[in-house]
Amino acid sequence: MLKGLFSSKQDQAYSLSFGKIFYTKYNGIPCSKIALKSGTTKSYEILKHHPHPNIIPIFKLSRSSVYTKRIVPFTQAFEREKTEYNGYVIFKLKEALDFVHTVLKKEHRAISMESIVLEESGQVLLCNFERLKDFESQTLDYQMLSELCVQLTGSEEFVAQVEKNSNARGVADMNFYDSIFKLDLSMCKIEDKISMFENFLRNRSILPTITIKFLFNAFLKDAERDLNKEYKTKTLDFLYSLDEKYFNEDIKILFSILDSNIRAYLLQRFMNQSFTVQELDGITSDLSLGLQVKDKTIKKLTIDFIFQHSFSTEAMSFLLDTMASCTDSESMLLICNYLLGLNGERYCKQIYKLLLVFLSSEKNTLPVYKCIDKYCFNFDKIKIAKEILPSLCSRLIEKDNQEYCFALVEKILTFLRSHKDEIQSKDWSLKSIAGMFSKKAEQPSKFEERVSRFSKEELDEWKDIEIE
Numbered sequence: 001m002l003k004g005l006f007s008s009k010q011d012q013a014y015s016l017s018f019g020k021i022f023y024t025k026y027n028g029i030p031c032s033k034i035a036l037k038s039g040t041t042k043s044y045e046i047l048k049h050h051p052h053p054n055i056i057p058i059f060k061l062s063r064s065s066v067y068t069k070r071i072v073p074f075t076q077a078f079e080r081e082k083t084e085y086n087g088y089v090i091f092k093l094k095e096a097l098d099f100v101h102t103v104l105k106k107e108h109r110a111i112s113m114e115s116i117v118l119e120e121s122g123q124v125l126l127c128n129f130e131r132l133k134d135f136e137s138q139t140l141d142y143q144m145l146s147e148l149c150v151q152l153t154g155s156e157e158f159v160a161q162v163e164k165n166s167n168a169r170g171v172a173d174m175n176f177y178d179s180i181f182k183l184d185l186s187m188c189k190i191e192d193k194i195s196m197f198e199n200f201l202r203n204r205s206i207l208p209t210i211t212i213k214f215l216f217n218a219f220l221k222d223a224e225r226d227l228n229k230e231y232k233t234k235t236l237d238f239l240y241s242l243d244e245k246y247f248n249e250d251i252k253i254l255f256s257i258l259d260s261n262i263r264a265y266l267l268q269r270f271m272n273q274s275f276t277v278q279e280l281d282g283i284t285s286d287l288s289l290g291l292q293v294k295d296k297t298i299k300k301l302t303i304d305f306i307f308q309h310s311f312s313t314e315a316m317s318f319l320l321d322t323m324a325s326c327t328d329s330e331s332m333l334l335i336c337n338y339l340l341g342l343n344g345e346r347y348c349k350q351i352y353k354l355l356l357v358f359l360s361s362e363k364n365t366l367p368v369y370k371c372i373d374k375y376c377f378n379f380d381k382i383k384i385a386k387e388i389l390p391s392l393c394s395r396l397i398e399k400d401n402q403e404y405c406f407a408l409v410e411k412i413l414t415f416l417r418s419h420k421d422e423i424q425s426k427d428w429s430l431k432s433i434a435g436m437f438s439k440k441a442e443q444p445s446k447f448e449e450r451v452s453r454f455s456k457e458e459l460d461e462w463k464d465i466e467i468e
Helices: 042-048 083-102 139-153 157-163 174-181 190-202 209-223 229-242 244-249 251-255 260-269 277-289 296-307 313-325 329-341 345-361 365-378 381-393 402-417 430-434 446-451 456-463
Strands: 013-016 019-026 029-036 065-068 116-118 124-126
Touching: 083 124, 083 139, 174 209, 190 209, 190 229, 209 229, 209 244, 229 244, 229 260, 244 251, 251 260, 251 277, 260 296, 277 296, 277 313, 277 446, 296 313, 296 329, 313 345, 313 446, 329 345, 329 365, 345 365, 345 381, 365 381, 365 402, 381 402
Parallel strands: none
Antiparallel strands: 013 019, 019 029, 029 065, 116 124
16 A cells, blocks of 8 residues: 555645645655645744654745645554554654644644654654644643544553553553654664664564555665675565565565675575566566676576566567577576477577577587477578578587487478478578678667666676676
8 A cells, every 4th residue: 555655756646634745846855745725824834933853844835835844644554453653653743732732832723643644754743733723721632632542542541651651551662663763774883783673573563564664665775785795685684574565566676786695685585486577577677687797696596587487578588689698608508408498489589599699609519409409490491591500510520419410400401391482582692691690770679778777887897796
């Protein structure tokens, strides 16, 4: 439900009783615009000069709109079973109300679930100041708070407990939630972050979904930084344990990270995981980079991953084309073994190009011969006659796999003889044969276009990684 709540679409909005929330920008910074139904922002003027950590901050006031930080209505994130967090929400509303009464000398008079909005982290903010008036009594506000407490937690007892900042009856330590919402990873040491992993996982059951997503995004960004391998592995293990569903949903973001340790981790973690064709299409461009690096471990894992998942025809065609860069013996042997078990008739064009490259490399000749043997009847007959056959004939003098090569040549000749009417009228000029390895200009696929989003320096640096 919460995935995409904070997307950058400008037309996204939430309707509340007092107005609508739009996502926009203020001075180039993402923010929220609350378009008030009352048509006036007069009651918000006082908040501009008296900020509080649990009251919406005021960036700008127009005639009928309030500009504030990025928020989402609590009604969109409410989870009845998260009783401890809901108790924390009441506690923070109580703090905000105390501020409204004692500092602003006002009454809120509209405490309800719709009066609560959340920052992206899950931090609680009081909103809806439409009925704000000079302070006379706190009775109405606290009566409404008590009713809201019953609605959120199922018990009035939480009001008394949070007023005392108590941990009784399993109410989570308020400092635990505060430590999340004030989290600044850039200021934390690695050992402190690892301790956080243990603390967050220990309290996993009391975290609301919106906060889990916040932690996931925060630590995922941290994993992209230039930090040591052990910490990155622990970070990914933490994220997977924190929420496997989000981990799987963010496969596209994870694969976009150009880091050899993270890529190796992901390939192993996701090797036996099922994904939709759309999800696999989303990582195809980034995945293809793993076929072009020098690190043989990543290259092998990438090849294994590709052949163990069901990609769209377009994506698989692109990946098979990219495999032409895998001309080391280990990769060629692995690819050939997969091709022998693949039902690859729909990829004949790509497999043909791939085997032609492999054949010219003069490595793993027998596996390459076997692949040609399997697919030759599906290849273009003219291309076989002009490219594959001459190359095979040049190998007949080699002792290694000579008998298999003779048998393959005979098989191809027999096949071509049975289709001689189709090939005898074609151009067999020397000029035509000389250009048999030239590539025609083709329209780049969408996957090639995505790869181009990286700078040449980034790709060169990543592709040049060696085995540690």
